[in-house]
Amino acid sequence: MSRLSFTLNDSNKIPWLAFGTGTALYTKEAKKEVIQAISHGITHLDGAQVYGNEASIGDAIAESGVPRSSLFVTTKLWDVPAGKTVRDTLVESLRKLKVDYVDLFLIHNPQLHPDLKSVWKQLEELKKEGLSKSIGVSNFRIKDLEVILPGAEILPSVNQIEYHPYVFKASKPLIDFLKKHTIVPTSYGGLTPVNRFKGGPLDPVLEKIAKRLGETRGKPVTSGQVLQVWLRQQGVPAITTTSKAERLLEYLDVETIPDLTSEEVKEIEETGSEVHHRVFVRTSRSDSRLVTNLNCYVHR
């Protein structure tokens, strides 16, 4: 059971561990994997309109037998079709998810919305109406936040971003900005150093720390778990995923692993900063890669 949660700036709580549904593993059908995650005690489900699988998440929630109030359901706004409002898209998501509110509604990508201020206003209204308990953003840079914050009546509660040690240095100004404005960063791609970018300079550092933690607690710790402890210790919720039951147990087990020492945190961050490896959304011209399945993201 995942028990750890953090408090958002609107006083709502967000579970630290989230099960992501935006992955090629499940294509457009996530029901089996979501039921498996819920039955293992994961309560936070991360969805999005663009993943095209909200109805299967709704089926999983309905069949899980877990009360709606024990779950934390996130979805994200993609584009707003001509003739529709942001509210229309959320109502459609709620219909597919078979719930009468979501816990968190995020603007998925600022680059899709020429009038971010107006979109944010509409999210504020949805929170007031109770259709989303909390509201936030995803893939926002400082310059995007600077568009919405001055006129905001309600602050975004979270910014869901790619966050792991290989983007640590590049993300530092944004993380500091979020902290100053009480916005919680949440991390996707957090396991990049052990899955998409294995062979990097962090490998031996993570292995060494995993060995020490494993010996300390008398149960093996993996490099992936070390990365998740690194997030947890910063108060950053982890949006991860898997189709494997044993991996879910590995993720859930992270809540029982002690903190890293300050020297270990420093070593992860300094070694991570030796390379820059962003997988998902390109946020500046110096970012080297733009992943192909996300080529809908355009740098401006």
Ligand SMILES: NC(=O)C1=CN([C@@H]2O[C@H](COP(=O)(O)OP(=O)(O)OC[C@H]3O[C@@H](n4cnc5c(N)ncnc54)[C@H](OP(=O)(O)O)[C@@H]3O)[C@@H](O)[C@H]2O)C=CC1
């Ligand atoms: N807002 C946005 O723009 C974005 C949001 N997301 C959200 O984040 C979710 C999580 O996605 P993602 O970023 O891929 O998550 P992670 O970076 O946490 O990667 C999860 C993958 O890592 C693998 N893995 C776990 N532990 C290890 C290990 N020790 N060694 C090697 N591989 C390991 C798992 O594989 P296995 O299946 O084999 O267990 C799983 O497929 C998405 O489903 C989506 O909901 C993702 C991208 C963009």
Ligand SMILES: O=CCc1c[nH]c2ccccc12
């Ligand atoms: O959320 C980002 C990752 C993702 C997964 N599926 C799609 C489809 C279209 C845009 C982004 C994504």
